[in-house]
Amino acid sequence: MGDPHPTPATPTAAAPTARPKLRAEALTRSFGRGTRTRFALGPLDLSLAPGEFVCIVGPSGCGKSTLLRIAAGLLRPSSGELSIRTASPRPAAMIFQDYGIYDWKTVLANVRFGLDVQRVPRKKADARARDWLARMGLLDVAGAYPATLSGGMRQRVAIARALAVEPEILLMDEPFAALDAQLRTILQDELLDLTQTTRTTTLFITHSLEEAIVLGDRVLVMSAGPGRIIAERRPPFHRPRTGEVRSAPEFTALKSELWELLRGEVRREAVPA
Missing domain, CATH: 3.40.50.300 (P-loop containing nucleotide triphosphate hydrolases)
Known part of the structure; x- marks a missing residue:
């Protein structure tokens, strides 16, 4: 555990040369x-x-x-x-309040969806989707359907799907x-x-x-x-x-x-x- 009362950062000016994203x-x-x-x-x-x-x-x-x-x-x-x-x-990738994932697709297929749209080869898309499932603690439910998951797990699926396409925003x-x-x-x-x-x-x-x-x-x-x-x-x-x-x-x-x-x-x- 870290310090429960972290030291405030010293305010610093934003870098003037950084072009907005x-x-x-x-x-x-x-x-x-x-x-x-x-x-x-x-x-x-x-x-x-x-x-x-x-x-x-x-x-x-x-x-x-x-x-x-x-x-x-x-x-x-x-x-x-x-x-x-x-x-x-x-x-850009967007994550909604109501998850926005597809009930008829498995967890793995949901996370892979954006990669399929981008025509990423299936082997590479599966590997990247599984990597994000592992990061989100969802690898064990890769073959499950969203209806069997809790609300928190469904939102993790939505986050993994958004980040799997490596969005800039x-x-x-x-x-x-x-x-x-x-x-x-x-x-x-x-x-x-x-x-x-x-x-x-x-x-x-x-x-x-x-x-x-x-x-x-x-x-x-x-x-x-x-x-x-x-x-x-x-x-x-x-x-x-x-x-x-x-x-x-x-x-x-x-x-x-x-x-x-x-x-x-x-x-x-x-x-x-």
């Missing part, structure tokens, strides 16, 4: 037309440096998931631009929201260890302030819809870090500060216009 500029998204138009997002500016883990928190309905779907190419912005700088033909939309508190903590710690090893650039949407502080290099706070970035905080902990930061006084102080920033926005979202 993801950049959004004046990004907006609306739905409907005319008098029925609903403005869901923006204008919003955002950038992610290579290898950075950025968490976004905000009230329900503020456009967090809309932002992620634009980044994944599942939605087009109404105005503005979101660009991703990568060398890969499949630069990982997009995660509240992936642990449906899990109980104990399992959620375990998977947070596993994801923390995994992403610190792979250094995959990650944009992570969550309602949990604790989750954001444990995982994030930066925590961005969004306003009530249409969502804009209204604050940024950097958790003051060295990397590599562990889940033990939860017991540090700096953790509690930052969580309280973030909640004060969010409180008014949550109330605004709850009161009809």
